[in-house]
Amino acid sequence: MNNPKNFTLIAGEFSPKDSREILFSVFKSKIRFHRMKNFSFQERFGKDDGHSLQRITQLQNTLEEISRILESAENIGKTLEIKSEIKISFL
Numbered sequence: 001m002n003n004p005k006n007f008t009l010i011a012g013e014f015s016p017k018d019s020r021e022i023l024f025s026v027f028k029s030k031i032r033f034h035r036m037k038n039f040s041f042q043e044r045f046g047k048d049d050g051h052s053l054q055r056i057t058q059l060q061n062t063l064e065e066i067s068r069i070l071e072s073a074e075n076i077g078k079t080l081e082i083k084s085e086i087k088i089s090f091l
Helices: 016-045 050-075
Strands: 005-014 080-088
Touching: 005 016, 016 050, 016 080, 050 080
Parallel strands: none
Antiparallel strands: 005 080
């Protein structure tokens, strides 16, 4: 696969409530993934997986920012357009 493949994950207009449900679900799933990865790393090697801990922090910070955006949209009665694409390519 020399050319990257793109897949649409999210595409549409959503209320702040639906946006929260969609985005929090995706981000919390990634946080759970890295928590489990770190737990597994701790069990095998007796120490934390620095990359996973860093990603957890980044994802949590992103969720806080998303939460502020969604709260703002809700306060002013706006809907949101969300687009998310997955790009897969060989290295």
